[in-house]
Amino acid sequence: MASLLGRLGGWCARHGLIVLALWIVAAVALTAGTVVFGRPTSNDVSIPGTDAQRAHELMRDGFGPGFDPGGTVQLVLYDKDGPLTDEPDKAAIERTLTALRAVPHVVEAQTPFRMGGIAANLRIGVIMVRMEGHDPSKLVDNTKKLSDAAEAARAVGIEVVPADASTPADKEIKTGPSEIIGVICALLVLLLAFGTLVAALIPIFAALISIGVGLGVIGLLGHALDVPKQAPIMATMIGLGVGIDYALFLLSRHRRLLAAGVPVDQAVRTTVAGSGGAVVFAGGTVIIALSALLLAGFPLMRTLGWITGISVVCAVLTSITLVPALLGLLGHRVNALRLPFIGRRARPAHGPASGWAALGLWVTKRPWAVLAGSVAVLAALSAPALGLKLGALDDGYGDRDSPARRSYELLEVGFGPGINGPLVVVAELNQKVENTDPAAPIVQVLAQRVEHTEGVAHVAEPLLNENGRSVMIQAVTDYAPSDPKALDVVRAVRAIDVPGASVHVGGEVAGMADATQRISERTPLVIAVVVMLSAMLLLLAFRAPLVAIKAALMNLVSLGAAFGALAMVFSFGLGSGLVGMDAPADASTGFINMYFFSVPIDSYVPLMLFAVLFGLSMDYEVFLLTAVRQAYLRTGDNRQAVAEGLGSTGRVITSAALIMVAVFVAFIAYPDPLVKVFGVGLAVAIAVDATIIRGFLVPATMVLLGRWNWWCPKWLDRLLPPMSIAEHDDDVPEVPEVGAKPEAVGRT
Structure with missing residues (x-):
């Protein structure tokens, strides 16, 4: 695989103008297509096979106009x-x-x-x-x-x-300020990391082209498939972060090779063969994690998963084709427009020890103490996750200036909290019933049983469908849609037993109850598949079973910190107002409550956040392990390899993490609650992953495992295909003598 990627990188470097033109044309054409044809979105939250879905199907059958979506x-x-x-x-x-x-x-x-x-x-x-x-x-x-x-x-x-009671299908989240803020923050980090304007702009340009292509594809897919309204912004958030990061890793390796005197074309080939392979495997883990959402049994999650995966595929493709093309076109001009004071040249490979290398040496000398300290800190960060509260996030928590929020509050004041999430009770009748006045006995009994259910405030007049085989009763509960007690009412109504009738309950609250149950049933399967497939991919990458298993388990640790942060901010309400959530009307009674109040998290969010975070966390694991493995193959000393691997990747991983954190924090400004939750969770998880886990926990465990890190049974080694990305040291290939100084070497 390394040789294939090397040849691809070399070809792109030699034909840079062609590759650049193709990507620009693709981005412009796809973007123009979405402008001309539009980018329709859907908010289909149906869950096939559930009781709520059956109620909705019956509701559309013969009850007259207005009952279709x-x-x-x-x-x-x-x-x-x-x-x-x-x-x-x-x-x-x-x-x-x-x-x-x-x-x-x-x-x-x-x-x-x-x-x-x-x-x-x-x-x-x-x-x-x-x-x-x-x-x-x-x-x-x-x-x-x-x-x-x-x-x-x-x-x-x-x-x-x-009232916006029927959540508009084309109510798309508009993009804008958050992307701009994220890009500006990323540019500042890149300027500090590289010290030259040209080098800093390469990852930004590649990521923007990647996002343009990805959003274009997603927008046009909306004409053939149901694309959730959150899909474009989720794809932008993830695509921008990984797109810049992947290009950053490639560019960092390339500049180090140039600093060592390697000719431009050879540096590009070597970079794509080594770091490009790491990018492919890292992107593969993200895509695998997102693809596992297909098993969640929730169409909304399934679609969000594979659509977000499109942005990751585009990020990987631009990294291994467009970035090499730009590097080939620029040659040594990649270091042009050096900034004063912060501008410094790339450190040659195997050069003097950096601060991160010194940290690596410090960790390798006291692995048990570092391991214990890291575990204690991570446990403290994860502990609040035990208090994570799930529930329906209704319009009462929406943007205070939105019509949906205003209508929600007016209806609540006038008709009670349950009016914003009425239950739609639809009963299938075993025998045809005539539409008479008074209603047939079975219809009257159904209405009375629903009305007398604990928690039901009042019911509307029963409505019989055209064929007389179904009756619909709309019931208003005493509780807001986000109140957990509303779910108890749904269960109580579903338990109604009337001979000759099968009772089904639909509506927003009932749908959320079914979603919660379906997700809780499928969560163990999704987690098992993600962990297993990611471990298998790492096994192919490093041919080391213990490293693959350990890396997969380490990623679960960062998830605990992310869920702990979500619980602190949303479930315990410590700063929910500070991230832009507006308190519900009855909570706005004082300064403290305006900024500190509990907000429920939709039940499907943790599982989707798990998939996204697991994939993103694996990126840094792959890059760190690649460097450690190459150092180990060169030196044969495990402790030295760990310190050297951390030293060579620490600065670039930190820069990449800062970029991702900045991007995710910028997206917290979006009005959509789902985006806010993802912004908080992703930012915290990436920050913890790139510091505590990659800087301390992973190196400490690798030192303690010693030579067992890279142990592989002979029978397994024979079975694995030759796809390793770290079986050689690609930092400094053999460089022929040249007459000119490295700074004067141009494209070859």
């Missing part, structure tokens, strides 16, 4: 000056209803002056609009048209807010 829009009305029943308000609302019924595809606009349509204080009401024959993926546009049609109500001082 995106078929219902609620407009919340609020008059702070007086009751909506005052004559001027009533007249304005009637004019609004007339205007709404004239909007295309509207088949029904229910007056707020109906049973359950107006609050007890008479100041808050709800207009229910049902649509048919429209494009569900254009719910945002349709909602805006309906909101615009309510100008008659606004003219008399009534506030009209779309």
Whole structure:
């Protein structure tokens, strides 16, 4: 594999203009395609085979217009000056209803002056609009048209807010400031790491091209597949971090070779053959971890996993093709535009010991003490994870200035917390029932049993479908969607036993209950597959079983610290407001509560975070082990190899980690709670991984294992294909004598 990558790197270096042009054309063409054709997204959170999914399928069958996805829009009305029943308000609302019924595809606009349509204080009401024959993926546009049609109500001082109860499918998270902040922070770190502007810009350019191609592919895939609205921003977050990091590792090795006097083309080939192989294996572990989400049984996670993997594939491809092309084109000009004071030349391979090498020597002299100290610190960081609270993150925690948050609070004040997450109870009947008044006995019994369930505030009138074989009852609970007690109500309603009927419960809360159960069932399988496949990939890379198993287990340690940080910030509320989460309305009673309050974390987030973090953590493990293995093959001294490997990679791993942390912290500014959770978790995990784990824990364990690090049974060695990335020292190949000084050597 090393020779194949070396030949690829050499070809790209010799044909730099062609490679550069191809990548730019691909990025521009794909981006233009998304501009012309759009990048549709979906928010399909269906879970096949669950009770909630069955309820939703029945709900769409014969219950009339408005029960398909995106078929219902609620407009919340609020008059702070007086009751909506005052004559001027009533007249304005009637004019609004007339205007709404004239909007295309509207088949029904229910007056707020109906049973359950107006609050007890008479100041808050709800207009229910049902649509048919429209494009569900254009719910945002349709909602805006309906909101615009309510100008008659606004003219008399009534506030009209779309409830956003049916989460728009095309409500895409917009990109912008966070990417810019992340790129600027990364550039500053690269300037400090390399000391030259040209070298610092290479990883930035490669990562931006990679993201452009990846987002273009993802955007166009949205026309054929359901792409979650969070997918583009997740792909950007991960792609930007790994894209810069991979290019950074290659560039660091290349500059060290140039400093040792290696000709440019040979330096590129050697760099791609060695560090390029590490990049391929590191990217492979990320992709494997994300691909394991296919086993989670949750379509949203499955799609987010493989779509995010597209950005990682693009990052790997640009690293082993575009970066070598740029290095070949620039030659020794890669060190041009040196900055004063911080500008310094790359340290030649096997040169004087660096500060990281000194740390490595310090660790190797006292491995037991370092091991004990590292374990104690990591245990303290991971302990809060035991208090991690999972639950539904409803619109009550959304952006305070958003219509969704405003409508949520108005509905809660007027109709109680359960109105924002009603249960949809659909019962399949064994025999056909006629739609009569009063309703058939079985329908009355079902409605009474649901209404008398503990935790149910009130129920709507039962609705029979066209064929008389299903009955639907909407029930409002006493609890907000994010309240764990709402899940107890779902379980109680599902336990209702009425002869001749099979009861199913759908809605947001029921769907979350099913998601939690499905994920808890599949989590052990996903974790086992990720750990096993990652260990196998490391076994292929290093042909060392103990190292592969140890590396896979070490990555689990950094996850504990990440979940501990999430628990501290969100579950215990120590700084949830500081990361941009807005306190729910009833929590905003004082300065302290404005910044410190508990926020539930969606049940699928920890498993997805596990997959992403496991893959990213493996990157640094691969680069560190590659350097240690090469030093060991050269010296045969395990302690010296560990110290030398840490010394040669410590600075670049630290720089890469700083870049990733800066990128992830920048994305915390996004309004989407999922992105905030990932930003906090990823930033903490990468910081811990690159310092405590790679700087202390891994070196200490490698010293204690001694020669067992690289032990491999002969029978296994014969079975493994020749794919090792560290079976030779590629730092300084044999360099022929040249007449010019290294600084004067150009492209060969």
